[in-house]
Amino acid sequence: MYKLPGNAGVSVFGDKSLEFYRDPVSFCQQRIEKHRSRVFQCRMLNRPTAFICSVQGMRELLCEKSNLFLKDPTDLMTNMYGDTVVTTNGEEACLLRLSLTSLFAGSCLESSSDYITSVCERCLKDLSLSGQPECVYSAFKRLGTELVLGLFLNIRAEEQPDLFQEIMQLCTQHWHGLISAPINLKVPLWSSGFSTALDARDKLMVIIKDKLENDTQGFVGSLGSLPLPDSTSASQHLLLFISALIPKALASLLTSFTLALSGNKQARLRAMEDPDYLRTVLLEVQRLWPPFIGGRRIADQDTTIAGFPVPKDYGAIYISHSVHRDPEVFQQPDNFLPERWSGRNAGQEHYLCSFGNGPRSCIGTKLTDVFLKEACMYLLKHYDWCLDPPSQDLEYKWLPVSRPANPPTISFTRLDLTRSDRSDTN
Incomplete structure (x- = not known):
């Protein structure tokens, strides 16, 4: 067995968290090159931590040995969302997943398709109307917000605009608590970001609990009837499902999709006509530009990852950007090559970890896939687009x-309008 490359450093002074957060991609790439290994160690969040940047290591961490690595109970996600399917461990996590799975599959998933189509139509039909370049990330984030609030809370922007705006603002304030120091401090005329986030959470929970008590339709009605551990579980999960996390992830992927096909009319036409090619394009977008950089676990006992020892209580972080560019699995790893998914990497979608992997992967992956395909097909059928300025x-x-880092702007040109589209714009 080889020694884990790198150095775990000394407490506090040897911590590399700030360096990692400044530029996680360069942080990992420099160490991969220095240690000539895609698994290495350093001190992160003041804990010796193994960084996993290979497909093999990721699969061991999240799949084969997932029971040996636990979610961190002190993680900020737990403070902000409570005990949910994302933050719990062991039997509790398994039971929550079993209870919630039915909401994201089968008939429940099918019943969402009409609403997803209507949201895409309403939010994307005017992209070319102003004649000016669009900040696509903002437009797609609005689209994602309408999707989650409509699906999970039965709150439609066109029907309850004031309530929709209030919840959207509260979700944004709550999200900022995830990216601020966990300091709950209030003084006259000022509150910390974390304190503001906690206030926003409390206000959101009032709205959510009212919905659970009075709305028996759709997702919120189904969630209220599930066998969950206690009375707070349904509201905590709804808070998670409507959080800004999901719209931002969807906006990230849709932005990367439009950039990848910008100026490539032939690829857009092929993706519109060939569903399998669109599938490979979306897989390649997810591979190169995963919305989340990775995830963190804590070793519950002494074990190994990719042949390297990982002692009990070590942290373990998988880095999706690096895993997805593992040259042992993905030839020409930095190139956008959708055809790899119908060739050398056919059937290897399980090597991606944008939304986790294994038994703790994102419970809403199928819903995300449906939404992304619907939104992308709407764009492909109705627009040409290019970077503006080039x-x-x-x-x-x-x-x-x-x-x-600099929100891109894209000009959309409406393709030939159908008769029904003309009538909509008159």
Whole structure:
């Protein structure tokens, strides 16, 4: 057995958290090259931590040995969302997943399709109307917000605009608590970001509990009838499902999709006509530009990852950006090559970890896939598009959700309008 490359450092002074958060991609790439290994160690959040940047290591961590690595009970996600399917461990996590799975599959998933179609139509039909370039990330984030609030809370922007705006603002304030120091402090005329987030959470919970008590339709009605552990579980999960996390992830992927096919009319036409090619495009978008940089676990006992020892109480972080560019699995790892998913990497979708992997993967992955395909097909059928201006800085920032650091602007040109579309615009 080989020694885990790198150095775990000394307490506090040897911590590399700030360096990682500044630029996680460069942080990992420099150490991969230095140690000539895609698994290495350093001190993160003042804990010796194994960084996992290979497909093999990720699969061991999240699949084969998932029972040996636990979610951190002190994680900020627990403070902000409570005990949910994302934050709990062991039997509790398994039972929650079993209870919730039915809401994201089968007839429940099918019943969402009409609403998803209507949201895409309403939010995307006017992209070319102003004649000016669109900040696509903002437009797609609004689309994602309408989706989650309509699906999970039965709150439609066109029917309850004031309530919709209030919840959207509260969700944004709550989200900022995830990316601020966990300091709950209030003084006259000022509150910490974390304190503001907790206030927003309390206000959201009032709205959510009212919905659970009085709305028997759709997702919120089904959730209220599930066999969950206690009376607070349904409201905590609804808080998670309507959080800004989901719209930002959807906006990240849709932004990357439009950038990847910008100026490539032939690829857009092929994706519109061939559902399988669209599937490979979306897989490649997810591979190169995963919305989340990765995830963290704590070793519950001494074990190994990719042949390296990981002692009990070590942290273990998988880095999706690095895993997805593992040259042992993905040839020409930095190139956008959708055809790899119908060739060398056919059937290897399970090597991606944008939304986790294994038994703790995102419970809403199928719903996300349906939504992304619907939104992308609407764009492909109704628009040509290109970067405007043609030269823009598209360098990505990776935390808290990946997107170009400078929000890109794209010009959309409406394709030939159908008769029904003409009548809609008259």
